[in-house]
Amino acid sequence: MDELDRNILGILGADARTSVATLSRRLKVARSTIQARLERLETSGVIAGYTLKLGEQARQGRLRASVLLTIEPRTQAAILTRLKAISEVERVFTTSGRFDLLLQIAAPSTQVLDQVLDEVGAMTGVRSSESLIHLSTRIDRAV
Incomplete structure (x- = not known):
């Protein structure tokens, strides 16, 4: 896991509804790169799912x-x-x-x-x- 992965996880940890397009803009990386990283993080078990956090x-x-x-x-x-x-x-x-x-x-x-x-x-x-x-x-x- 590199810095880009950690940045993706940090943003999604604050708001799991963040879109791939928003991640791409905020991290200044191509959407296809973000999508590939998310798929790898999901497949490897680093991301186990996306959830709702109650206020x-x-x-x-x-x-x-x-x-x-x-x-x-x-x-x-x-x-x-x-x-x-x-x-x-x-x-x-x-x-x-x-x-x-x-x-x-x-x-x-x-x-x-x-x-x-x-x-x-x-x-x-x-x-x-x-x-x-x-x-x-x-x-x-x-x-």
Whole structure:
């Protein structure tokens, strides 16, 4: 991946709807070059897809939380299977350090969030959990 590829990804990261013509003009490169680069980035898996990023207006009314889990050895596969069945669990990351998993959860109310946290905490193999409720977003560079 060279500087042109990184520039293409940077522009698309800010606005995935940017057209090939606009990319070409902004980067001062032929449209055919941009198109070929995009096809190569897609084929190689660097670009996995184009998506919609919801703004604060659309996210209002949804509570978000990060949940840190410590789990029993050799229970990760079973826990992941159960977490996949909970629609409020948006993402699960493995981590290093004191905790084994980090969950991102979004719920429409405190009652639903409380139920999800209870369900996760009651899973066989979960030793402990720590929940962090998201209050406001100060920086968001995620694509």
